Amino acid sequence: MQKKYQTIDDFLSDSSFKEWVYSGKENEQWDEWISRNGNLVELLEQAKLYLMAMKVNEPLITENEVNEALSHTWEKIYQKENVWYFGIIKYYNQHKALSKIAALLLFGLSLVWIYNRHNTHESTLAYEDLIEKQDDGLIEEANNTTKPQLVILSDGSSVLLQPNSKLSYPKFFDKNERNVFLQGEAFFEISKNPQRPFYVYSNEVVTKVVGTSFRIKAYKDQPEVDVVVRTGKVQVSSNKDLTSAFKTVVLLPNQSIRFQRKSLMFDQVETIVQTNPQGNTEVIESINFEFVDAPVSQIFESLQKAYLIHIDYPEEKLKDCYLTTSLSDQPLAEKLKIICESLGSNTRYEMNGNQVSIFSTGCN
């Protein structure tokens, strides 16, 4: 509320007034204001009528449409920046004398660059190097089996660690950021927390997110690092410690990027048409978590398959329970919580390693 309302404009341009009118609810502050300013009630009532008569129908724009427009905008930017680059080449071709100077300059610069590269003996960063720099104790989870292994982090995020892969993480995360270290391949579902960004360090690549799901492939003996985004938005960079040509790329859902470890460069961003080209139905990305009027048994079945866990639940009591819910963008703990809450107040879950137990007396 502002201090003074003297004209109709004072009311109409005041967001707290608009909020109050549009909410259609009682508000003590305004009731009090009215009782103190009887002479202005007429003006206030008029302002209300104006608001009712000034509605603007806004077209519904879904989040997907916004994301699409954003992707498209980035494409336009890349195109425009490339056109500039070719424009410069053309300019120098037309000015032959200048082009010789430019060529000399370029030659000189490349010498400097080669010299610098020669002097930085470490051009790759491995998992061990990354871990070494961390002074406080990290927990390491290594998957030496042949099946993906589920790791639940202290913030509720879930990680599906693939065979021959390792993940290091602190028991409790820092107040301001969440850092984990990966060698090999894993699928991440990060619990949302914008104030506490989540960083995955994998070889030379750093992936930053606030809450989303994505897969990283960063094997020690492979020449590339791949990041594939399923939901949300991810920022991928080369590790700052390593390259002077630090670069950042933003990925949106169903986009992927490849980092060449040798040249320390990113390839072009690619859009994935099919999330699972190998047709491997065991991969978590291929499992649909959008349920419409689905029996809970089916939902639990999908969870078991996706996370390779075992869920114990009272089948008889829950046999008539159906749910419509969207669980795509949530880590496992969040998925379980949503299911239990939807089933009603007398349902809860407990998790112990790969074993999940659902306790319930039935659904509402």
Add this chain to the structure above:
Amino acid sequence: MAIKISDETLWKRLREGDELAFSTLFERYFRSLVNYGNSLMAYSDKVQDCVQDVFVDIWIYRNSLQESVVVKAYLIASLRRRAFRMVERDHIFNKATSDEKLDFLIDFSIEDQLIHEEFTAIKVKRLNELLNQLPSRQKEAIYLRYHQGLNIEQIAETMDINYQSANNLIYRGLQQIRSAWPEDFALVLLMISEYL
């Protein structure tokens, strides 16, 4: 419990080349810009293009952007200039020499959900008619002020007129409605307020 990062901070980061800040601002204002764009151009695919191009230029010229701006007002003004250029280009062969090339196309509608009495409904309907009969520029100024929340200075900047003219557009608009507003309504209002 998401704390919203302020426009100013995002703007600063954007100028430093932060792609995430750029994307966040895009997501924050895309809808309201498309909404305003729709009021200026009849073809929605052109509106989308225009809004995207506004952001493309912001990124490409990020190094020469002003340091302190009211982001929303800046975006709205950029969009209007761009829409104006586009409409002008389309008209250049038609020799349309109207000085108001950019018409404000939106009609205000009625917020039915808030109206519970027939008497109010009648009054709101009349007021709505009066608002929609205002000249295009007055309507646009009123829209920018009360829907997009711009101040007079920002409206002047957006519509490329001086402060006094912008002030007049709004003041005259409201004045015109007041004079057409039947006296008895005001009287009845007084009576109603006594019952409260």
